[in-house]
Amino acid sequence: MAKNVLVVDDEPGIVKMVESRLRVAGYGVVTATGGEEALRKCRETKPDVAVLDVMMPGLPGDHVAQAMRDDPTLCDVPVIFLTALVRKQGAPLDEAYLRGPVAGFYYLAKPFKGIELLEMLGKVLGDR
């Protein structure tokens, strides 16, 4: 059965491109363009993995991830962060924080290639 991926980014273009790439690769895709929406859809659909943009207006991606960790029904959903290394104005994320799977989070730096996302998804889901 196809794995469901929650794709969240405040840029609709990104969401569209990622959705297209994932569907072609055979994934089921749920999309959202904001933090609150993402959290709601996450609770509704219980995705196998969440791809979250960090910097979003409203509820940022890392807050969404934290909320998921705090929710027992969602706490074991792996999260892949998409980031341009900037968390908020003038405060870049720790480079090490953005690299490997720290505390169950995965990171993908923008601009990423579709193929890189597919590789990471395969790895994340394969780990499970």
Added chain:
Amino acid sequence: MARLLPIYYVLAAFSIFTVAMSLYLNHKIMAIYTDSVDSNRRWAERLTQYSELGQLAAAVNGPPNDVFESHDPVAEAGRMQVALTRFDKSLRGLRGEVHAHVSGQEAAALIRDFEAVDAAMIEMTREAAQIFSYYAQNQVKVAGEWMATVDHRYGDVNKALARLRTHVGAIQGARFDEEIRSAGALQKFNYLIAVLVVVMVGSTTGYGYKLATREATQQRELQRHIAGLRDAEARTRSILDTAADGIVTFDEDGAIESLNHAAERIFGAPASEVIGHNFSELLLTERPDGDPGPGGELARWQPEDLAGRRSEMIGRRKNGTAFPLDLAVNEMQVGHRKMFTGVLRDITERKRVEEELRAGEERLAAIIDTAMVGIISLDEESRIVLFNAAAETIFCCPAADAIGNTLDRFMPERFQEVHRKHVQRFAATGVTTRSMRSPGTLYARRANGEDFPMEATISQAKIGGQTLLTVILRDLTERKQAEELARLYAKSKELDQLRTEFIYNLTHELRTPLTTIREGVSQVAEGILGSTTVDQRDFLSIVLTDIDRLSRIINDLLDEAKIEAGRLELARQPVDIVGIARQESRLFGARAQAKGLDIRTDFSDPEIQVYADPDKLAQVFANLLGNALKFTESGEVVLTVEDMGEHVSCAIRDTGRGIAPDDLPKVFQKFYQASRTPVTGGQGTGLGLPIAKAIVESHGGAISARSEVGAGSTFTFVLPKK
């Protein structure tokens, strides 16, 4: 003593007189005695002769008596005649002697006696002749009767003779009495002389006693004097010995006669070892004339050289060590002798203190002169007495020109009056230090008339009864400039920060659409969204290449921004640098081939472990390889990695056009691209090399570039393995 001298002469004269008198008296007495003896002898002789005269008379008397026995009146008469002749002769002789030698009444008496004897003799002889006649006539009886008459007459003779002798005795006695009387008279003189002698002896004794008493007194005085001198000497010696200064006495030839304890201590030698030696041996200082003595020794100081002067010299202790000493020598006359006293002091400590003081002063002077702040001291008349080097620089005025002047020439007119009041008020308060304040900034005036801002502190100190005001001032011109610069720098930092943040935001903003573009184009090119023609795919491939380039430029900008902001963070881990080099050379292989270039690799080992950030290392190789390919038209690019033990050395050598020597130092500067137009492709960001340098240096390594125009360039970086 002198007072007793006349007495002595009187006594002496008196003695001589007494003795002379005594001798004379003796002589007189002796003369009397001699006369007396002589006279006595003469009178005794006379008595004897007069007795003999008696015998001669007896001889005359004999024959008349004998005739009665011989019965020869003739013969007897003859014998009587002979005897009578002898008697007469003797009587005549004696009478003549008395005439000759006896004078005066004595002689007359004696002569009368002689005549009486003579007369009695005549009578007797006449009677005797009667006898003889009678006897011759044989009238013996008558003769016999006459005999009585003769005997009677003989008795007369004897009576006369006895009278003569009695007279002699009387004369003798008279004479004796006379002599005794004379002697007695002289004896009286003798008593006088005895009295004189007693007086003389008494006087002499008295005089002697007087002398002896006086002598004893003088002796006592002398003893007391000597004792006093001894005391004084002991006192002097103890004073000398307790004196802190060394005291040495020496004679005209320089031979040491005494030295006190302090001198012994100073020279480290007991007096016994020094006394008798020449004082010159205690000195190391050469004579000013430097005249070497006999045998080339140090010239000896003569006592006269030093007398009356005080000098600092070098002393020599017994153990040979030298030390500075202060020596004052005085000449003195002791009896007929010249003596010298040297008072000396070991001034090692004083010298040291002086040296320290001097050093301290020099240090202070040096500090004052090297101080960055201007230091100016003023005396009570506000005249400058000290003007240090910094003040010279600040006021553009040599100290020689400033000293003696007032501060007015260094002050703008508007401050002069204020300053004077300020100084007066300050002096009145007695406060030691305070900073000068004024409503605005203080200004001073340089010698060239230029006014400049300054700050100053003023302090007062009483030195030797004089109040010295010291102004310490700082030229604020540079500080004002520096403050301005600092302000500008802060401003620029702020701008820089803004720029960095801007770049961060920009990259983020660029990356998001870039992701969309790249992903969209990729999916179209991959045919996911439907089939495409070859031409379409060719175009999309070019678009993707440029998207990658854009992506790299954005990454470079982000890296640069991070480096600039000091936010380049490393994720160091053990990694194989050869593997990274190999991978990067492969990645650039296609680009090299496209330009007809060859990338060669030369690794000293198949694997070299280093502790580094693999992604950043890859970036360094990529930047250097990309640069090499960009500026090389033909030939090759050689990548070498060499294990150097503690380090690893990596080099990227190309056969490109090279870099001009003037440009070489600038290649690691940001955005530097002058005269380095790439052979193909567009301009780079100019950030590749600075980023590579920053990464290498953040790993504790170093990067350098060598180049020869027309022959190529080599970029080498060395990293520590750990």
